[in-house]
Amino acid sequence: MKDVRIDKWLLVLLYTLAFFMTIEWLKPVEELTDTGHIILFYGFVGLALLFGLLRVPGWIGVPIKVIYITLSLQYVFLEKDWLSAEALKMTMLDVQQNFSFIWSGEWMSISYMFRTGLFFILLWMLCYLIRFWIEYRKSVLLFFGMTVIFLSVVDTFTSFDASFAILRVMIIGLLLLGLLFPLRLSAKTKTQLPISSYLKVTAPLVGLLLFVAIVAILVPIKEPVWPDPVPFIRSAAGLGDGGNGEGVSKVGYDPDDTQLGGPFKQDDSLVFEAYVDSRQYWKMETKSTYTSKGWIQDSEELNPESQGRFSDLIGGQVLVPPRERADVEMYEPLPILPYPYGFEELQTTEGFLYVQEEGTGKLTLNYDEPLDMTYRTEFVPPEYSLKELRETDMDSLDSMKIEMDEYLSLPEELPERVRDLAEELTASAPSVYQKAQAIERYFARSGFVYSRDKVAVPEKDEDYVDQFLFETKRGYCDNFSSSMVVMLRSVGIPARWVKGFAPGELKRDDNEEKYYTVTNNQAHSWVEAYMPGIGWMPFEPTIGFNGVSNVNFDIEVAEDDLKEQEQIKRPENKKKQEQEKQAAKRKNAQEPWLLQIIPEWLRSWTVVSVIIGVVIALVGIGSYATRKKWLPRLVVRRSRSKSEGWETFAIQYEQLLKHLNRIGVKKPAGMTLSIYAKEVDRMRGDDKMSTLTAAYETGLYGQRENNQNWTELRKMWEDLIIETTG
Amino acid sequence: MLHKEKIDAILANIERTIVGKRVISELSLTALLAGGHVLLEDVPGVGKTVMVKSLAASIGAEFKRIQFTPDLLPSDVLGVSIYNPQRMEFEFRPGPIVGNIILADEINRTSPKTQAALLEGMEESSITIDGKTLQLPQPFFVMATQNPIEYEGTYPLPEAQMDRFLFKLKMGYPTRDEEIEVLARSESQMTAELTAPVITLDDLLELQVLATKVIVDVTVKSYIVDCATATRDHPTVYLGVSPRGSLGLMKACQAYALINGRNYVTPDDVQYLLPHAFSHRIILHPDAEYSGHSIDNVLVDVIAKVRVPIMRTNAL
Incomplete structure (x- = not known):
């Protein structure tokens, strides 16, 4: 195949592309291992490829490469005196020593220096392979495929983010494949392809690739349909740890909330099963101090009143009607016991002392280690009268300001626009309850997206809530609930952040008895707001979750209220419409008459581009x-x-x-x-x-x-x- | 157009002695100009001899006729050396093959040995006797006839020898009107031998040279080759057309274009001559023959399927 020559500038281009592809292998190495001086490796790959390109004969190339490796090793490992004879001696000694280690099979004793040297040699070989692939095989499919697999594996199982690396590799790889294909054809048919026709052949490819790349960057990416397989693979491989080690990502219940944000990793390992008649939110604790990055809770005095002993009366006890019963069977030990709203009493077969903190509602055992156990709670699901809720007013909160200080405090650096938004949302609501409701409902109708991954982590000078409300609008329960708490507080309503588990999945056992399975995926957070005269009441701002079930309306009132609600709404709407009209008029006054003809909805770019697209398509079809x-x-x-x-x-x-x-x-x-x-x-x-x-x-x-x-x-x-x- | 006039004169002259058969005479002239030979496969008495005779007479060529019989020997065809006692040496007496236009009647009645002697002469334009090679006179044109081979007592020509003929033609019976005309003419008609030549042999040789200079564009060449390849790839065909067949077809097309007063070959020429030039070079699969396929069908199929080149080759 040698008789067909490749144009030398084309070869330069091919080698450059191959160089960049090889670099993609080294980047994760730099990020994931403690390898420093990565530039030396880049340099070596460049050197080896350059020698290949220039056809430097072995008797020149090999010594230069060996010298390069030796000097690099000395520079990295012997720092100070890396150019001295001493260093050379040490290097030689090291090599000798390590060879003896290899002979004797003491793999772990091999020095870092020697390993690095071996890595250099590996790269050297890779460069030979690349030369072979490009000049003789004229196909880099193998190399390309391996690179893609490598990057996807690295991206999936490590913290390395290869989303742009994949894009780069795809472009480089497809370009290389496309550029090599005509060469392979011409080699096969033994015809020399003039460079001008070569360019003609490959130009559309380049154009297409550029177009695809731009589209790939610009278009929105749909969420993956399949759940992330990694937690499953990890748990199947026995690696399923609690997962609070990995900086900013969440799996299941995690007592540490100082740094929120990052993906919420899927993990469907079972935490507990609960035999209970109705859906219950499983409360575990509340937190009160917002730090603009997350939540912390100052330690608290124990409330002696709710201290008690597990009564060992489980089974056979008669249930007094307003009370309901939930039997919880734990599968994964938790430091805090989850319980439903309206908790009254805890029972188990074994007698343990339990303590409940008054403020946070934490239910813990007087036992150091987390337990997996079975227990029974009895509770009275709370009911709230809508009438009473409507009568709550802000004035009565004023008298409680000092008392509730903890639940009203906000970090000083909280951006003003959060407060402004909260004010705007609640301005027209008369009661405390309606204000809270207005905030609760805000998320569902304002373009927020529920997503467990691709959730941003606030930078140093950013606020977690502010970022979510105004920039990303994308997140999971923590984002929604924290935002609501912050907004409630900024309009003066005491509020706290609640952690626990969502109701879980309804199942039936062999006796057709209802039970709920709660997995780590159901780890959840929501909001409790203080209603004057009523107490703490849960709210559910997270979209996709249908509310805390124990919010009940008294039916008589509800009907009246529905009408009332509508009546309230209508004037609101009218007002809004008027405001919009006025705004539009104001705009129109400033705009040229041509733009005024175009209706408001037409001005959005989406509509315009869709219309243009349709028109172009119609014209195209019609003219064809x-x-x-x-x-x-x-x-x-x-x-x-x-x-x-x-x-x-x-x-x-x-x-x-x-x-x-x-x-x-x-x-x-x-x-x-x-x-x-x-x-x-x-x-x-x-x-x-x-x-x-x-x-x-x-x-x-x-x-x-x-x-x-x-x-x-x-x-x-x-x-x-x-x-x-x- | 001088050449055209000469050719038209020949054809007109033939028509004066034979009624109708314009197509056959044109094709025969085509073969003559292309330097090929013709195999006429038909029943006796449809005017083969008359046509060849008048063709020979029109060009002033020497006409010979060999009637093939089972006992005919090669020397009866080629000639024989006889000892001349006066000059004390062998003297060559040329056989009937030494002539310009030969009618080889019922060629499949003679033994293969004698057939081979004729066919060698046809291919090489020379004969070898007693180690001496004798160049045959130019032009040299053989028109062989054979009875349809299912008749008994015949030696069918082997495939390799069939290949040596440029065309295989069928004369066919005259139409009713033509036949009446034949009868009418027989009373007063001069014989074919008496037809005066309209051109000289040198003119004919010149025309032969001209025919080789007729332009065959590369598109047409590739069309010919495509057709030949199509016969080889055809599912019902056992043996397709040889390269000699493609070459013969091209030469025939050149001659035919010349007859039609053109100096270039068109695909129409190819399509017109293809059945005559290819039909005797193809053998069908026995199965295909049983299931009703015929060589004619195959060739019609080939012509219909092979794409006629209608674009310039350099145009994309």
Whole structure:
């Protein structure tokens, strides 16, 4: 295959691309391991590829590379005196020592220096392979595929983010494949491909790749349909740890909330099962201090009143009607016991002391280690009267300000716009409850997205809530609940952040008895707001979760209230509409009249681009469908400006053939032109086509390209085309 | 157009002695101009001899006729050396093959040995006797006839020898009107031998040279090759057309274009001559033959399917 040469500049390009692809292998190495001086490796790869490109003979190349490796090793590991004879001696010694380690199989004793040296040699070999792939095999599919697999594995199982690396590799790899393909073909057929036609062949590829890359960057990416398999693989492999080690990501219940944000990793390992009649939110604790990055809770005095002992009376006890019962079977030990709202009493078969903190509601055992156990709670699901809730007013909160200080405090650096938004949302709501509701409902109708991954982590100077409310609008329960708490507080309503588990998945056991399975995926957070005269009441701002079930309306009131609600709403709407109208008028006054005609909804770019797209598509389809009407005329007009001669005539005649084919006079593959011409003439009743065909055949088959009456032929041709266009 | 006039004169002259058969005479002349030979496969008495005779007479060529019989020996065809006691040496007496236009009647009645002697002469334009090679006179044109091979007592020509004929033609019976005309003419008609030549042999040789100069564009060449390849790839065909067949077809097309007063070959020429030039070079699969396929069908199929080149090769 050597007889077909590759243009040297093309080779330079190919090698450069291959260099960048190799670099993609080294980048994760730098990020994931404690390898420093990565630039030395880049340099080495570059050097090796350059030598390959320049065809540096081995007797020059190998010593230079060896010297490069030696010096690099000394520079990295012997820092100070890396150019001295001493260093060389040490290096030699190290190599000797390590060889003996290898012989004796003491793999762990091999020094870092030697390992690095081996890594260099690996890269060296890789460069040889690349040279082989490019110049001899003329296909880098293997290398390309391995790179993609490597990056996806690294991206999936480590913290390395390869989303752009994948894009780069795809572009480089496809480009390399595409550029090499014509070379491979020309090698196979042993024909030299001139560089100009090579460029012609590959230009569309480059264009297409650029287009695809731009589209790939710009278009929104849909959430993966399949859940992230990694937690499953990890748990299957026995690696399923609690997962608070990995900086900013969450799995299941995590007592540490000082730094919120980052993905909420899927983990469907079972935490507990609960036998209970109705859906219950499983509360574990509340936190009160917002730090603009997360939540902390100052330690608290224990409330002696709710201290007690697990009664060992489980089973057989009679249930007093307002009370309900929940039997919880723990599968994964938790430091705090989850319990439903309205908790009254805890029972278990074994007697333990339990303590409940008053403020946070934490239910813990007087036992140091977390337990997996079975226990029974009895609770009275709280009911709230809507009437009473409507009567709550802000004034009565004022008197509690000092008492509730803990639940009203906000970090000083909280951006003003959070407060402004909260004020705006709650301005028209008369009662405390309605204010809270207004905030609770805000998220569902304002373009927020529930997502467990791709959730931002606030930077140093950013606020977690502010970032979510105004920038990302994308997150999971922590984002929604924290935001609501902060907004409630900023309008003066005491609020706290609640952690626990969502109700779980309803199942039935063999006896058709209802129970709920709660997994780590159900770890949840929500909001409790203080209603004056009523107490703490849960709210659920997270979209996709349908509310804390124990919010009940007294039915009589509810009906009235619905009407009332509507009445309240209507004026609101009117007001809004008026405001919008006024705003629009104000805008119109400033804009030129042309823009005023365009309705408001048309101004959004999406609509405009969709309309333009549809119009273009329609015009395209329409002109394609009617092409036999307009195309011939266009062709005729265009050909008038061309010089007369065989070339022009041949093009014209070929266009005529296409035109006749379009209007339905098809020519079978095996029919000769003269027979076809006769057919056409028979249909039309003259001999224009035959005359034209005779002239064309003379030129085509007779190689006589001159001395024809081109002017007359052109006229005949024009007539024929126009007449058949109809 | 001088050449055209000469050719038209020949054809007109033939028509004066034979009624109708314009197509066959044109094709025969085509083969003559292309330097090929013709195999006429037909029943006796349809005017083969008359046509060849008048063709020979029109060009002033020497006409010979060999009637093949089972006991005919090669020397009866080629000639024989006889000892001349006066000059004390062997003297060569040329056989009937030494002539310009030969009618080899019922070629499949003779033994393969004698057939081979004729066919060698046809291919090489020379014969070898007693170690001496004798160049045959130019032009040299053989028109062989054979009875349809299912008749008994025949030696069918092997495939390799069939390949040496440029065309295989079928004369066919004359139409009713033509036949009446034949009868009418027989009363007063001069014989074919008495037809005066309209051109000289040198003119004919010149025309032969001209025919080789007729332009065959590369598109047409590839069309010919495509057709030949199509016969080889055709599912019902056991043996397709040889390259000699493609070459013969091209030469025939050149001659035919010349007859039609063109100096270039068109695909129409190819399509017109293809059945005559290819039909005797193809063997069908026995199965295909049983299931009703015929060589004619195959060739019609080939012509219909092979794409006629209608674009310039340099145009994309």
